[in-house]
Amino acid sequence: RELTTVGSPGFAGEAKEGSDAYAGAADAYLTAPAAGLTSANFSATFWYKVSGSPDRAGILVMGPEDTENPDSQNLRTSGFRLFREGSATEQRIKLNVGTGTGESWNDGGVLDVNADEWVHVAFTVTATGTTIYLNGQAVNTGSMAAPIDWSGVSELTIGSGGETFSYWGHTYDNSGIDELR
Numbered sequence: 035r036e037l038t039t040v041g042s043p044g045f046a047g048e049a050k051e052g053s054d055a056y057a058g059a060a061d062a063y064l065t066a067p068a069a070g071l072t073s074a075n076f077s078a079t080f081w082y083k084v085s086g087s088p089d090r091a092g093i094l095v096m097g098p099e100d101t102e103n104p105d106s107q108n109l110r111t112s113g114f115r116l117f118r119e120g121s122a123t124e125q126r127i128k129l130n131v132g133t134g135t136g137e138s139w140n141d142g143g144v145l146d147v148n149a150d151e152w153v154h155v156a157f158t159v160t161a162t163g164t165t166i167y168l169n170g171q172a173v174n175t176g177s178m179a180a181p182i183d184w185s186g187v188s189e190l191t192i193g194s195g196g197e198t199f200s201y202w203g204h205t206y207d208n209s210g211i212d213e214l215r
Contacts, residue, residue, distance in 0.1 A: 038065045046210040050081035050152040055212035062206055063194030072184040079156040083210035086122035086147035091207035092195030093117055098186025099198050110137045112183040115199045123147050129157055129164055134183035142166040143173030
């Protein structure tokens with residue numbers, strides 16, 4: 035898949051698999067076209083070495099762009115947002131999915147920032163619900179009143195809230211990401 039680099043992300047000296055992993059940086063992230071990624075049922079998996087700084091960040095985001103009002107919270111009615119929030123010592127992985135006229139929330143699980151370890155993160159989205167997994171264990175589920183709506187979604191953002199979910203401070207992610215699928 036063709037990726038576009040925004041800012042100056044780098045490579046971590048340590049990776050979970052192989053020799054290099056994505057290393058987030060201030061105001062940096064990757065984007066990819068959404069074509070071929072939009073389905074009513076899907077999953078994503080990756081290794082994640084969480085950073086507590088900044089205290090919140092977008093991880094994987096596929097949302098609609100509103101050029102007239104980019105801070106509009108109405109943008110959450112389509113696409114999805116996998117993000118983290120917390121403190122310098124713990125971060126909660128969360129998922130928000132737009133269902134056309136509403137949204138579904140899954141408040142996931144907590145990662146220990148001080149553990150300084152790679153955690154396998156996965157999530158699934160079906161027509162009726164979501165599940166977040168940490169190291170192979172389901173940590174939380176969310177119900178959906180309708181399937182995911184992909185209206186207005188044109189790209190995947192990796193390592194930031196990007197152009198569609200940077201409000202509430204979900205900007206760049208300094209965390210390491212490896213083996214994204």
